[in-house]
Amino acid sequence: MQQRLFGLKEFGNIYSRIMNPTVDVFEKRIAALEGGIAAVAASSGQAAQFMAISALAHAGDNIVSTSNLYGGTYNQFKVLFPRLGITTKFVQGDNSADIAAAIDERTKAVYVETIGNPRYNVPDFEAIAKVAHDNGVPLVVDNTFGAGGYFCRPIEHGADIVVHSATKWIGGHGTTIGGVVVDSGKFDWGKHAARFPQFVEPSEGYHGLKFWETFGSLAFAIRVRVEILRDLGSALNPFAAQQLLLGLETLSLRAERHADNALALANWLRNNENVGWVSYPGLEDHPSHGIARRYLKRGFGGVLSFGVKGGAAAGSQVVDGFKLISNLANVGDSKTLAIHPWSTTHEQLAEQERLDSGVTEDAIRISVGTEHIDDIIADFTQSFKAFNATGA
The missing domain is CATH 3.90.1150.10 (Aspartate Aminotransferase, domain 1)
Structure with missing residues (x-):
């Protein structure tokens, strides 16, 4: 049983840094609210954002992002990611044509916020999703201001991955730090294997396991959990998950x-x-x-x-x-x-x-x-x- 869990042949609780029963309930509820196939919780919104991008992009890659961003996000993209070899092409505004012009063969994600902080611009998700998908790139949306899917569910409009600072409306009381990554399960990693080899080639950390071949539409969420979250260690603690679950009730x-x-x-x-x-x-x-x-x-x-x-x-x-x-x-x-x-x-x-x-x-x-x-x-x-x- 233990060997099957650790070898990812069965789903289950191994260690709370990777998965916890209380955190699992929170993840499932957020996935349901957002219309996703799975979710992975994190210790903060910044951590969730970092996990999502680092699962997609490696040294030498880039992401394309609107400049209409929360200051912490802008700084993470501008300062931290370049230290890891990942650059960000900032586009003024959120015009889909401008975003399309910035995408190149090393682009691994297009990134926008549901309601830009603090310009309060609302992007045309469907137009931007089309541009991203035409280039074989997933659309990542920070839906923090979308309040857990209440105001907007970006996946319904073409988003592939959604991130949240659960600290905000999800928790609702300013008492608990948390974040979450939601996987729509709709992006075809196999079709875009050349751009995203990490999902189709053998995983060095799991004896050659291939995420897309083994997990199909769950490949992104599983890889975020068992490679990024496992090694980064930015886990949401169970008490915080319980507090966030209370927030979801109202x-x-x-x-x-x-x-x-x-x-x-x-x-x-x-x-x-x-x-x-x-x-x-x-x-x-x-x-x-x-x-x-x-x-x-x-x-x-x-x-x-x-x-x-x-x-x-x-x-x-x-x-x-x-x-x-x-x-x-x-x-x-x-x-x-x-x-x-x-x-x-x-x-x-x-x-x-x-x-x-x-x-x-x-x-x-x-x-x-x-x-x-x-x-x-x-x-x-x-x-x-x-x-x-x-x-x-």
């Missing part, structure tokens, strides 16, 4: 409230005399509104940005004046959170890179929580009142 209720509150707050801010601009895909004047209506069927997400008239200093003063809203870098919490991305989440990027990512110096990002909308607006009202009283 995901649909919370996500609906997040989206309703975000849209209401966006409209209120747009009509406030202290605010210069508001960015939220649920607003009709947002550049991605049309595409968002096509792909986000249950709401436009729970995060928005706005600029206070007077620039960064004025915005900082407004954030400091909040009493209910917390000044924190997380998103997807039940509590409403405010942050200044220019000096925090994207601070590691050069000025032009921040601008390319959609971060402006005056932008304040709000992760809208599940409090009553009247209480959220009341906190903005009192902070603006205090700000105006200073004569700033």
Whole structure:
């Protein structure tokens, strides 16, 4: 029995770094929510992202990614992966033609976010998936802002692999770090054996086992688990999995409230005399509104940005004046959170890179929580009142 488990001739629990019963329940539920064939949990969203890319690309390879990315993702792609010999071709925006032009024979993935952080652009998944597939490359989508499949299920629109920071809406309470990789099971690794030999050639670590031949549509998820997760060691611990499972029980209720509150707050801010601009895909004047209506069927997400008239200093003063809203870098919490991305989440990027990512110096990002909308607006009202009283 043990030899068959260790030799991958049977599925089962070997060691909690590779698989654990509680973590397994979490993985299966996420796979079901996303419409995938299997999922592999990780210790964080960054770890999940790293595992997915490192399973696809090796030294000398590249990935093609939109520049509209979370700052931590941008930095991982720009700084860490090149140290391992993997480069990223950043495309300005998410136009499928521009992405197609960047793909070459060493490209191993196309990467986008469901709702770009912090530009809130929504890519045309189907157009980008076609471009990727026409070139024999899988589409990887960070669906963190898609809230575990509630707002969007990218696999239904052509994505091959989905990653999440489960820390956000999946967990929902800002208490637990976790990540997950979801395999659609739809990418034909055998058809593209020349580009992805690691799935069809004998595995050195498993006595010549061939992942595609042995596991078929599960090949990617199995390889991520037994080669990448096993050796990287970025396992989700069982207690964290249990906390995330509790979060899943209220995901649909919370996500609906997040989206309703975000849209209401966006409209209120747009009509406030202290605010210069508001960015939220649920607003009709947002550049991605049309595409968002096509792909986000249950709401436009729970995060928005706005600029206070007077620039960064004025915005900082407004954030400091909040009493209910917390000044924190997380998103997807039940509590409403405010942050200044220019000096925090994207601070590691050069000025032009921040601008390319959609971060402006005056932008304040709000992760809208599940409090009553009247209480959220009341906190903005009192902070603006205090700000105006200073004569700033």
